[in-house]
Amino acid sequence: MTNTAxxxxxxxxxxxxxxxxxxxxxxxxxxxxxxxxxxxQSAEARDRARLAMAAAEVALESDWFGGTSLAGVRLDAAERAFKEARLDGGWDLGFLLLRHGYLGLVRIDGRFRPGPDGKDPAALTALHADAGGLRDRAPDAVRRGWAEMYLGLITDNLLAERDLAPAHYEAALRAGESGDDLLSREALRHLGDHDHDSGDHPRALERWRRAAELGARAGTVPGTLSQQMLLAVLARDTGDEAGAAALAREVERWAGAIGAVTTEAQAHGFLAGADPTAPPSSNAAGRRS
Incomplete structure (x- = not known):
């Protein structure tokens, strides 16, 4: 029997x-x-531009969790598609470019490298200004919340001004509560990070559990696995090494199965004794983003 396409x-x-x-x-x-x-396929240039932008967003997610390097080419294609359609990509394309710029500065050679050391100060300033501009011209509350989220991430992970970041995360959380579970999850994840660093483990546990719940409800498999990794950290911090290891083994196995190589590497390092929430100088796994 012959199969024909x-x-x-x-x-x-x-x-x-x-x-x-x-x-x-x-x-x-x-x-x-x-x-x-x-x-x-579409005969409409406007539709082709939207398809190209969607492809760029998918590539960016693949780069973030899957360790690929696809978004640069796809973003260039999206910008060309909008020019051919004689359209402005607007806020959404600008936000994808911001996210890509952030990823390029915070992850170097496949590893999370926070802080301003070794980075072009002008590039950091420009990225922060771009995030502020996106916040100020956001067309709705949720988009404004996403811009606030990245202002927090840039302030936290690139400018090393950690005391200033939680206010941005709180603003993002308020926006997410209006109907964007992924935004709420992201804000709670990073607010819990600050709770954890300050030694408030009960508050970190509350926020990280809620973040995992919201991520699962929104359907983010890689995001929920990365959140479970943080719950493993808290289990170890509170003396439950057996529970921490069991959870990390499952995270490693699941992340490997779906190609989420960054989370898989974090889990592998954790099982070897590394702390994925510590500064990169403290262990081989590096701090999570």
Missing amino acids: STITTVIPLDQLLSAVSGLMIAGRWRRATDLLDAA
Whole structure:
């Protein structure tokens, strides 16, 4: 019996297609999401620009969790597509460029490298200014909250001004509570980080458990695994080494299965005795982002 390839042509509303792609992306199915976008065709330049921007976002998520280097080319393609359509990519494309810039400065050679040392001060200043501009011109509360989130991350992880970051995270959390579980999860994750560093483990546990719950509800498989990694840290901190190791082994196994190599490496390091929440000078795993 010979298998023959067939092509089915159908019309799917673009918004429905992009929603399906978003679900695949959040679940860690970056290759499948990309294949779906690359197979989509439209005679409208505006639609092609939106498809290109969605592909750039998928690539960025793959770079973040999967350790790939795909977003740069996809962002260039998205910018070209908007120019060909004679459109401005607007806030959403600007935010993807900000996220890509942040990733390039905070992760070097595949490892998290916080702080300003060894980085161009002008690049750090420009990135912070870009985040502030996105916050000030955000078209809605949730987008403003995401800009606040990145202002916090830049302040925290690049400028090393940790005392100033929680106010941004609190603003992001308030925005997320209006209906964006992923934003709330991200804000709680980093607020819990500050609780943990200050020794308030009960508060960190409360926030990190809630972050894991919200991530699961939103469908983020890699994000929920990375959050479980932090719960393993707290288990170790409170003397439950057996529970910490059991959780980390499952995180390592699941992350490896879906190709979330950064989280897999964190879990592997944790099982070897490293603390993924410590500064990179303290152990080989490095601080989480």
